[in-house]
Amino acid sequence: MLDVAVIEDPAAAEASLDPIRARLLAALAQPASATMLAAQLGLPRQKINYHLHALERHGLITLVEQRRKGNVTERLMQATAASYVISPTALAAVQPDPARSPDGLSARWLLAVAARLVREVGELITAAANVGKPLATFTVDGHIRFASAAHRAAFAEELAGALTALVSKYHDETAAGGRDHRVIVAVHPDPTPASPAAGTSGATENTGPHQPGTETKER
Incomplete structure (x- = not known):
């Protein structure tokens, strides 16, 4: 099971957004059969089976074990990932385009850049998985408390x-065999009700130098 899977197919995205199927995906963090899920979710087994077939058809769950119980064959299914992210690729015709109106102070442009990040990293993860190679990325996630808007502007x-x-x-346009990378840095208000004290760090993925209040992604 993957930690996170990116859904790019529109039909798979639609399947995952169904409330019952979303509950099934959460329940299938551990292998379970339709009978077990019916008891757990309080729904008829036939209805559970219907939704399981849809999730399996779109590759969101997979068969992990098949065993006989009397005259019945019990199929144990498991979600292919612990969590899922729907890529903007699933809404290709209306996905945001950061090139449309670049503005470093626009929250909507930040959202468009973040959507592109999800799309591109999702595509890279899929490609890396297909060839069995790791994907080299670097992420910093932190927190900072500004005393005033003037301090925030000076920090930026x-x-x-x-x-x-x-x-x-470090940029070398003429490097033979060099590989282009995208660097994104974002600063935005913390929407959580209780912010940690100034200077404390949030979770970081991959080790690297910590910069408060920044989110960076390298690929």
Whole structure:
């Protein structure tokens, strides 16, 4: 089972958004049969089977074991991932385009960039899995408490300057065999009711230098 799977197919996305099927995906973090799920969710087994077939058809669950119980064959199913993210690719005709109106101070542009990040990293994860190779990425996630809007603006200016210096130092347009990477840095208000104290860090994925209040992704 994967930690996270990216859903790119529109039909699979539609299947996953059905309330009953979403409950089944959550329940199938551990292998279970239709009979076990019917008892757990309080639904008829025939209805459970109907939704399981739909999830299996779209590759969201898989058969892990098949065993005989008297005259009945019991199929144990499990979700293919612990959690799922729906890629903007599933809504290709209306997915946001960061190139449409780039504005570093626009929350909507940040959302468009984040959507592109989900789409591109999802595609890279799928491609890497198909060839059995790891995908090299780097992520920093942190928290900062600004005393004022002026401090926030000064932080953004210094951060932009530091990033520009780093890009100038390591970017090599003429490097033979070099590989292009995308770097994203975002600062946004923390929507959680109780923010941690200033200077404390949130969760980080992959080890690397920690910068408060930034989210970076390298690929």
